[in-house]
Every structure is written in C-alpha cells, then in structure tokens.
Amino acid sequence: MNATLELTGLGPLYDALRRAGYTVIGPTVRDEAIVLAELDSIDRLPYGWGVRLSPGGYRLRRRDDGAAFAHAAGPQSWKPFLHRSRVKLWEATRTEDGFEVKDQPPAPGRLALLGVRPCDLRAIAIQDRVLTGGRHTDPSYAARRDGAFIIAVNCTEPGETCFCASMGTGPQAGPGYDLALTELTGEDGPRYVVDVGTDAGALVLDDIGAATADPGDVERARAEVTAAADRMGREMPALSLRDLMADSLDAARWDDVAERCLSCGNCTMVCPTCFCTRVTDTTDLSGDHAERWQLWDSCFDPDFSHLHGGDVRASAKSRYRQWLTHKLGTWHDQFGSSGCVGCGRCIVWCPVGIDLTVEVAALRDEAAEAAEAAEAADQSTG
C-alpha cells in the first residue's frame, strides 16, 4: 500500500466513487463561502477560489491558478455529516395498555468525504475515540463513520488562522485516510499525487487505473507540504497546555475574556471535535405519540449545566474557562489527547474574533509573572 500514484484530474475518481455507491461530499462555493456539500459533479469543486481568514472574518478571493484545494478550513468541518446536529433516537405510540416503542435504527451512511484536511482528519479520529472508543457507542455516528470513505488532501496553502503545525496534526495527513492527495498546480490544470492508505483505497484506484507517480512530482509534492508548515498564520505556544490549564483556573485573564465573550456558542459548534449533545422528548398534541431526539448542545448554553436550583456555570467566564480548559487540558485525562487540532475555526467564526492562541499566550504570560513574583517574594523573605 506504499505505491504513490498520480491523477491528472479528479473526474475518474469521482465516477469510481459514484459507481461504488458513495455519495460524494466535498468543498464547493455557496453563499460566498467554500462549504462542504454533496457534489453532483466534480466540476462543483471550488477551482480557482481561495479564502482570506481573520479573527471574526471570512472572505472568498480569486486565485490565479485552477487549484481546487488551495483554501483553508471552511465554515463547518465534516462533523455535520458524521455527528449530525439532530438525530431521532426512538418514537413511541400509545396503545391500549401502554406504549409501543419503536427504535430508530441508525441511518447507514455511505459517504465519500473528498478533501479532508489533515487537521480535520485528526478531528475525526478524536471524535471516533469519544463517540465509539468508550464503553458506550453513539450508534448514529458509528453507522455513518463505518460507511465513510476518506480522501484526505495534504495542506499546501495554510490560512491566516491555521496552527495545525504547532498542534502536530498537519500539514501532512496522519493515519486514517483511504486515499491522500497532494495537489500540484500547473499550466495544464491541477494534478494529484496520491498516497494509498487502505485496501479500499487501492481498490478504487485499480478501478480507474491510476498511473505510477512521476518521481519529480512526488518530490515537489512532499516539498510543498513541508514548506506549508512554515507558513501557518498562527502558532499555539509551545508548552504543556495540560499543565497550564490546570494551573490557570484562577487566572485574571478569564475575566478579561468574559468582557468580550458573547456566550453565543459558535466556537463549539464549528469545532470539529466538540461532541456534546442533549436529549429532549417531544409529544404531539394528542398525547398519543412521543419522540426522543438527540441534538447538538454546547457548554455555552445556560441550560447545559442546569441542575435543580440553577445553572452551575452561570457566568460567561465560567463557560469559556470550561471550554478552553477541557479542550486543551482535561481532554488529555479523559481521552488521551488534546481536543484541539489547530484548524482555527473557533477564531474565524467567533463573531467578536476571540483567538484561543492569544488567550493561551496571555495565560502563559500571567502564569510566568505569578511565578516570578513568587520567586521574588521567596528571595526577599529568605
């Protein structure tokens, strides 16, 4: 499975995926953004489009090449396709002597995810761990995940808010893909160096008879991905985030964030690893029919921590702290890794541009100042 192949266009790959029964999901331009949606043709890829990213800002821009994957993370990750925002768990109908409960079998998905960035590939692995790797499996997620075919695309064009390199998740795709492409642009349009990750990936390539890659192209592809690591727009401070989070629970910086945070929940909903859901029961007017739904939830929702007597995390400060310390700190204890993959979506899609890399740097500086002050106090008393 180490063969490196090459495709001059993605049409044959798309057709092979369709023949294999996959619905192909990939990037496409809609509403002035590059969104992920079902592709009814390979021509829907965003050829010649790039993006300009900033805290709280996202704009399309034209490129002077025909690249389909020269854009960084978009409005949503693959989460809405695998971990859906609304899932019906069961329904029940009143009978003469009680209720008849009808389980909702998870809808099997057969999705080909075309254009999964290394950061998002890592995010899928993290959600796999959370939703299928413990004692309790999310059946809806598991069904859709089992049927998914993943075509990763290595990153050669990181965005202004990207920091996968400092999180160790990119720009080179890690494990978990069926196929991984690296896009090379040229005068004849883009061509793709292909790494094969699984037997299923090899089968698809056999079907279309992909050629062995030109060694020069392979070298250029590797070099462009390596170079992308140095062009990240952001960097997460290099230190043990787990320790910093654990030591920062009383930091003054949380009050500063709370002054700016709207508690709107956008960061959690665009985050490719945030997984929280709530469960709600509905009944119809007759009272004879009930349904149980699983819906996306967020630690920024006041109801998220509602117990009898009130909301445990009543302030914006306590909610932001919960989100960041879980994402970067206690996630390690719970799931054995960081919960952040460096995609930068929480920075771009925060309506007021709160940047977690800036917040972490501020927490680091505050901790360093506190340590210095403590040392100075020790010396003066010693």
Add this chain to the structure above:
Amino acid sequence: MGPVARGRRPTLAVWKFASCDGCQLTLLDCEDELLALTGRIEIAHFLEASSAAGEGPYDVSLVEGSITTPADLDRIRHVRAVSRKLITIGACATAGGVQALRNFGDVREFASVVYARPEYIATLADSTPVAAHVPVDFELHGCPIDRRQLLEVLTAHLTGRNPDVPRHSVCFECKSRGNLCVMVAHGTPCLGPITHAGCGAICPAYGRGCYGCFGPSPAWGGTRPNTRALLPWLDMTEDETHRVLSTFNVTAFREAPSGREADDREADDREADDDASQ
C-alpha cells in the same frame, strides 16, 4: 404543574393588553393543528376569535401586550387571579414592546403633541412587561412568537412536562440548520449572537442579519447581555446602532435611561393614576 386530568378539557383564555394582536393571531395561524388543539383544550375566552367569552377561572391564560395604562394594572391582577397558569406571549408582554420607547422619553410631552385634548389620555409613564406586576409562570419570547414554540408550550402543559424552549442564542439555530454566518462571511450586522433563539434563525437563512425580535438571550446569568462587546463588530454608525437596539425589545437590549430617576417615574405613574380616576 402536573398533567391535566383526562376527561375534562382544560380551559384556555387569551388576553390582550397594549399590543398589535400579532401573537394572538399566531394561535389562529396554527391552522393544521387548530382542530387537534381544540380537541384537547376548550378555548373559553378569546375575543380575537369569538365574542362568546366563557366564565373563569381558566386553566391556562395566554397574555399578549404590555402594561401601559392604570386600567391595565387592575386588569392584569384580575387575569392573574382567574388563571391557574399565566403564560406571557411576545415582546410586548415579556419586555414592554416597541411602545416601551416611551420609557426613554416623556410620554406626557408626546401626548401633548399628538392629542388635541391630552387630559383625556390616561396612560402610565412606562410600558412594562407583565412580570413586573404579577407572577408569571412562563414567558414565550418573539415578535411575533413562533407558532411551533406556542404549540410546544401548550402541548407540554397538557402532558405535564417542561416545554423545550432553549435559552441559547440564535447562532445555535443557524449552525444546527447549516446557515452560513452572515456576519463573519458577509459582514452583515447581526444581533443573533446575543438574541434568544426560537425563530429557527429565519433571517440569516435568507441572508439577512438578525434584528433581535426575540430579545436578548439570558446567557449571561441574569445580568445584562454583552451587547457592548458585540457592537464594535457590527460595523454600524452610532445612529444605526441606536436604531437596531430600539425596536421590539428596547428595554431588554438598551441600558436604562440615566437622566431620570426611578422615583420620578413612580411619581409620574401616581399622577397618571390620579388623572385616570378623575
């Protein structure tokens, strides 16, 4: 409150105070569900639909409108007294409505300009939500309220469960239904991040910014919404900002007027009471 015993249909009353009737009409707008609803609930008092008003007390009262006159003050106490459960519906009843713009001005000055004989006008200095005067069991926000949410509240009451009416922001609804963020991607000013969900994010779904008709989301734990943090990002002039916050939920979004003291306003109200009784 536990489930209503089967056998007797619970009675429903609908009341109007200072309002446009739009929220009451939402009940009539439940066309497909209206027959099923009247099968479960006896609509005993609903002047918008029928002049035949049944006697109280009522199991559930829906109250639309804000309290703006001395007569309203008496009538809302009566409504509370004849209602087992009192549910306020809409921005007027929950926040004072657009007519609460008067709270930032001098209503007697307005009356002197508008009416030939302002002394005939019996009105209070402020337009206030129902909850400022009597205990309210549930507040349903919106201008107008959302049909699905109204049915959810009534259905939940019939079943004896809590209604699923989340308190989070409109952004939750945008992200759940896959709307693109009009603020981040288009630079369209949007109050969604600080606005109470419930509409299903209609405006952003059509490429418009949210203008806050459901009032602020109480995501700040009872304190004022963080409007101040959002405003610099809306890229609006001071006048535009003032206008966008001066609509149906003006008292909920805007800071209280600083020039007038609460004591003065109470004195105004007492004088208005005296005027009305003359």
